[in-house]
Amino acid sequence: MATHAAFMPGGATKEAAATGVWSWITTVDHKRIGILYGVTAFIFFLMGGIEALIMRAQLARPDSDLVSAQTFNELFTMHGTTMVFLAIMPLSAAFFNYMIPLQIGARDVAFPRLNALSYWIFLSGGLFLNSSFLFGAAPDGGWFGYTTLTTRQFSPGHSIDFWMLGLQILGIASMLAGFNFIVTIVNMRAPGMTLMRMPVFIWMSLVVQFLVVLAFPAITVALILLMFDRFFGTLFYAAAAGADPLLWQHLFWIFGHPEVYILILPAMGIVSEVLPTFARKPLFGAPVVIYSGIMIGFFGFGVWSHHMFSVGMGPVADSVFSIATMLIAVPTGVKILNWISTLWGGTIRFTSALLFSLGFIAMFTMGGLSGVMHASPPVDLQQTDTYFVVAHFHYVLFGGSIFGLFSGFYYWWPKMTGRLLDERLGKLHFWLMMIGFNMTFFPQHYLGLIGMPRRIYTYAADLNWGFWNMVSTIGAFIIALSILVFIVNVFKTRRSGQVAGPDPWDARTLEWAIPSPPPVYNFASIPTVHGRDELWLQKHGDGHGGAPVPKPAPASAKDIAAIHMPPPSYWPILLALALTVMLSGLLISYYQVVLGGLLTLYCMFKFALEYHRPAQEAH
Amino acid sequence: MTRHGRLATALLLLTVLALGAGCGLVGWEWDTKMSTVQPKSEFGRMTHDIFMLISWWTLGIFIAVEAGLLYVCWRFRDRPGAPIPKQVHGHTPLEISWTIAFALVLVVIGIPTIRVIFKTQEVPAATALRVDVVGRQWWWEFQYPGQKIVTANELHLPVGQTVAFHLHGPDVIHSFWVPQLGGKRDVVPARVNRIVLTPEVPGEYIGQCAEYCGASHANMRFRVFVHDKAGWESWVAGQQAAPAEPKDELAVKGKEIFAQSACVGCHTITGVSAGTLGPNLSHFGSRTTLAAGIMKATPENVMKWIEDPARHKPGALMPNLGLRDEQTKALAAYLLSLK
Numbered sequence: 036m037a038t039h040a041a042f043m044p045g046g047a048t049k050e051a052a053a054t055g056v057w058s059w060i061t062t063v064d065h066k067r068i069g070i071l072y073g074v075t076a077f078i079f080f081l082m083g084g085i086e087a088l089i090m091r092a093q094l095a096r097p098d099s100d101l102v103s104a105q106t107f108n109e110l111f112t113m114h115g116t117t118m119v120f121l122a123i124m125p126l127s128a129a130f131f132n133y134m135i136p137l138q139i140g141a142r143d144v145a146f147p148r149l150n151a152l153s154y155w156i157f158l159s160g161g162l163f164l165n166s167s168f169l170f171g172a173a174p175d176g177g178w179f180g181y182t183t184l185t186t187r188q189f190s191p192g193h194s195i196d197f198w199m200l201g202l203q204i205l206g207i208a209s210m211l212a213g214f215n216f217i218v219t220i221v222n223m224r225a226p227g228m229t230l231m232r233m234p235v236f237i238w239m240s241l242v243v244q245f246l247v248v249l250a251f252p253a254i255t256v257a258l259i260l261l262m263f264d265r266f267f268g269t270l271f272y273a274a275a276a277g278a279d280p281l282l283w284q285h286l287f288w289i290f291g292h293p294e295v296y297i298l299i300l301p302a303m304g305i306v307s308e309v310l311p312t313f314a315r316k317p318l319f320g321a322p323v324v325i326y327s328g329i330m331i332g333f334f335g336f337g338v339w340s341h342h343m344f345s346v347g348m349g350p351v352a353d354s355v356f357s358i359a360t361m362l363i364a365v366p367t368g369v370k371i372l373n374w375i376s377t378l379w380g381g382t383i384r385f386t387s388a389l390l391f392s393l394g395f396i397a398m399f400t401m402g403g404l405s406g407v408m409h410a411s412p413p414v415d416l417q418q419t420d421t422y423f424v425v426a427h428f429h430y431v432l433f434g435g436s437i438f439g440l441f442s443g444f445y446y447w448w449p450k451m452t453g454r455l456l457d458e459r460l461g462k463l464h465f466w467l468m469m470i471g472f473n474m475t476f477f478p479q480h481y482l483g484l485i486g487m488p489r490r491i492y493t494y495a496a497d498l499n500w501g502f503w504n505m506v507s508t509i510g511a512f513i514i515a516l517s518i519l520v521f522i523v524n525v526f527k528t529r530r531s532g533q534v535a536g537p538d539p540w541d542a543r544t545l546e547w548a549i550p551s552p553p554p555v556y557n558f559a560s561i562p563t564v565h566g567r568d569e570l571w572l573q574k575h576g577d578g579h580g581g582a583p584v585p586k587p588a589p590a591s592a593k594d595i596a597a598i599h600m601p602p603p604s605y606w607p608i609l610l611a612l613a614l615t616v617m618l619s620g621l622l623i624s625y626y627q628v629v630l631g632g633l634l635t636l637y638c639m640f641k642f643a644l645e646y647h648r649p650a651q652e653a654h
Numbered sequence: 655m656t657r658h659g660r661l662a663t664a665l666l667l668l669t670v671l672a673l674g675a676g677c678g679l680v681g682w683e684w685d686t687k688m689s690t691v692q693p694k695s696e697f698g699r700m701t702h703d704i705f706m707l708i709s710w711w712t713l714g715i716f717i718a719v720e721a722g723l724l725y726v727c728w729r730f731r732d733r734p735g736a737p738i739p740k741q742v743h744g745h746t747p748l749e750i751s752w753t754i755a756f757a758l759v760l761v762v763i764g765i766p767t768i769r770v771i772f773k774t775q776e777v778p779a780a781t782a783l784r785v786d787v788v789g790r791q792w793w794w795e796f797q798y799p800g801q802k803i804v805t806a807n808e809l810h811l812p813v814g815q816t817v818a819f820h821l822h823g824p825d826v827i828h829s830f831w832v833p834q835l836g837g838k839r840d841v842v843p844a845r846v847n848r849i850v851l852t853p854e855v856p857g858e859y860i861g862q863c864a865e866y867c868g869a870s871h872a873n874m875r876f877r878v879f880v881h882d883k884a885g886w887e888s889w890v891a892g893q894q895a896a897p898a899e900p901k902d903e904l905a906v907k908g909k910e911i912f913a914q915s916a917c918v919g920c921h922t923i924t925g926v927s928a929g930t931l932g933p934n935l936s937h938f939g940s941r942t943t944l945a946a947g948i949m950k951a952t953p954e955n956v957m958k959w960i961e962d963p964a965r966h967k968p969g970a971l972m973p974n975l976g977l978r979d980e981q982t983k984a985l986a987a988y989l990l991s992l993k
Contacts (some may be wrong), residue, residue, distance in 0.1 A: 184868055280844065346842060378726045384732045488659070499687075
């Protein structure tokens with residue numbers, strides 16, 4: 036695997052290590068792209084959070100008129116769309132980018148320029164989607180965009196166009212990244228790293244990539260049909276012309292449910308790395324955790340209609356999708372018990388990273404169990420589209436994904452930056468977030484059970500919803516405060532944080548065997564892998580009397596000089612721009628579509644045929 | 655680390671306790687107007703039984719898992735000088751057992767679930783009262799084909815009588831939901847959906863659209879009145895009668911204004927107009943609310959509504975007709991006289 040750099044003709048190490056804005060724009064280094072993903076997604080996360088805070092402020096009291104109905108509808112549409120596509124997915128992508136090559140002992144991803152292209156397309160899509168605010172045409176059809184509401188007849192204007200085209204652009208980015216990571220994980224593991232020796236984060240990442248490449252085509256098709264309806268007057272979703280509006284729902288949820296696992300499995304992977312490190316024990320029943328992840332991914336494609344129990348599918352379909360949904364609870368529950376068993380018998384160090392992982396287990400369990408409730412269609416008929424469901428999926432996606440991702444930040448931050456985050460601020464962040472989160476979302480279970488529907492901008496005073504809505508709003512602002520603590524932590528430790536060294540946690544996997552932050556080429560010499568916890572085996576042996584496994588031989592300066600890394604390229608960003616010019620043309624002029632199309636073709640051509648002469652031949 | 659560990663555990667416990675105490679102190683009022691857990695129909699009861707069954711199981715699992723997690727965190731916290739723990743990789747029999755245990759719990763909740771799914775979706779008997787529900791942006795039309803009654807936003811039902819709702823609509827997807835009478839069913843354009851339920855307790859209930867349907871989704875509410883036999887019969891007779899002729903001068907003037915203005919294009923008042931885009935107003939005065947349940951039916955509110963519908967219901971399709979104050983007043987008097 037050490038030879039993969041040879042696929043990339045030429046390029047010198049020092050080129051890729053350059054600094055300055057241009058070096059970031061043209062970078063193809065997976066670590067830099069990971070940081071770009073992380074920073075961009077975090078900014079979008081803040082935007083989605085601000086949208087949520089405005090909604091919470093509006094709902095704090097009955098009959099409130101802080102924002103208009105229209106604004107509120109835009110806020111929840113953009114909050115959902117932003118958090119799913121622009122925050123959690125790309126935050127996970129930040130870890131995929133940064134950690135997959137490091138954990139499998141590779142020098143980069145399989146297709147470094149494609150990786151850059153994914154990022155730039157993601158950025159374009161996110162900016163395009165949010166630019167709708169500037170034009171006063173923010174999407175207002177919900178993140179799920181149900182037809183017939185989103186057809187031209189009921190949503191004239193450009194708001195749905197922004198949403199639809201934005202998602203298409205983002206979908207391209209996700210698909211490209213998905214294939215890239217699959218090829219990377221399958222082909223570029225260090226010698227000795229069999230599939231079952233891959234760290235569990237890598238396994239979960241691999242499952243996620245398969246979900247991405249299999250689920251996104253469904254929404255792509257759904258969006259293309261909608262695009263045809265909206266721009267060219269076709270009638271795929273026109274109920275008045277005999278179309279079935281449920282077509283959209285099926286296509287959307289065939290994507291939408293696997294998407295839930297796309298959002299949660301990376302966090303499960305992170306937790307599966309963090310717990311063993313801080314309990315100083317291997318993951319309990321790792322193969323079962325891996326198989327469970329695969330099962331969850333597999334079943335994830337067979338349960339989409341549990342989002343549609345109220346549409347009237349009939350008792351047989353209701354029963355089948357109900358049982359399939361309940362089945363998913365089995366591998367999920369198994370994972371939780373495996374994580375707790377990992378802690379059992381360990382020596383647990385309560386770092387911020389571990390606290391967030393514990394928070395993940397505690398909160399995700401709750402989200403999982405409330406999920407079992409509405410896996411039962413009769414119960415779901417009362418709970419769907421109420422705040423009970425809002426509470427449920429925030430326990431999964433915030434209590435689960437976001438806690439997991441923050442665990443990853445605290446865990447891998449020293450690897451990425453070379454400095455530790457401040458532990459005291461980290462713990463403050465955790466406890467504030469834990470309290471704020473439960474204050475915000477726990478009462479929403481109750482609000483849902485006493486009948487508060489989702490997506491309402493106002494409610495009457497005589498329904499007893501006021502008090503707990505106020506509590507929920509206060510909780511949301513405590514969450515905001517906790518995020519502020521995190522930001523302070525980041526800035527505070529940027530220059531003055533404790534220097535981490537290569538392995539600050541006495542961790543178990545390969546990324547901790549190299550300097551922090553890692554050099555451009557990651558591994559001076561590619562290691563040979565003996566087990567899932569390769570670094571632990573190198574340091575401590577297997578704990579059953581086996582001697583520590585050998586460390587890779589140190590590389591000489593000559594070896595390092597001979598490492599070929601892919602050179603920077605500006606074609607990824609240009610291609611992403613051209614694509615955005617083409618798609619945004621649908622809102623402006625078909626001439627722009629044609630022009631953008633030609634530009635895209637040109638950029639693809641140049642991208643494909645870009646050739647770098649090896650440095651030694653350049654003279 | 656020990657100190658931190660103990661601190662963290664203590665704080666976690668405190669949070670849980672504080673949450674619990676908070677709940678206990680403030681109390682949760684369950685018997686509220688849109689409560690899903692105080693069923694007043696047999697459909698609602700069946701649903702609620704399953705909900706309670708699953709709730710107890712999940713509550714048990716929840717407590718076991720969270721308590722286990724806390725115990726493990728406390729018991730195995732790092733102590734100074736602790737040796738490297740034993741490197742345990744798993745325990746196959748244990749893992750197989752808890753997999754089976756989870757599966758068994760699902761059988762316990764899965765079987766009654768399927769029973770209730772089929773039970774609640776049976777074809778209703780021919781004796782069931784048929785009500786056609788038309789969901790529109792953003793109000794409800796209720797048609798009683800057997801009784802030849804068309805009304806809007808206020809549904810009247812006899813207690814103890816099975817009702818088969820046939821749901822359809824001309825525009826976007828809505829969802830018909832009266833929490834105290836049971837679960838919801840979507841109103842899907844180009845389809846006719848059905849939901850069957852038998853109200854068991856007379857009273858006034860609140861319904862609301864539960865599927866996001868555009869600008870005024872939050873304002874698409876309705877009322878349900880479940881009557882005893884006499885009450886139901888008198889309501890039916892009242893609705894079947896011709897609309898009352900206005901008596902006082904103001905209302906008579908209001909009728910003239912109604913008949914001569916754009917109102918007639920969209921609204922039906924039997925014997926006066928035949929529009930169908932807006933709610934049927936033949937017995938408007940018999941309703942307690944207006945504008946899909948968002949305002950009480952008082953003369954002031956009717957006037958406010960006529961003056962600027964979109965102010966009270968964003969996106970409302972009814973235009974501001976630009977009537978003068980005295981015209982609006984007369985119109986309100988007329989409409990409210992239509993008992």
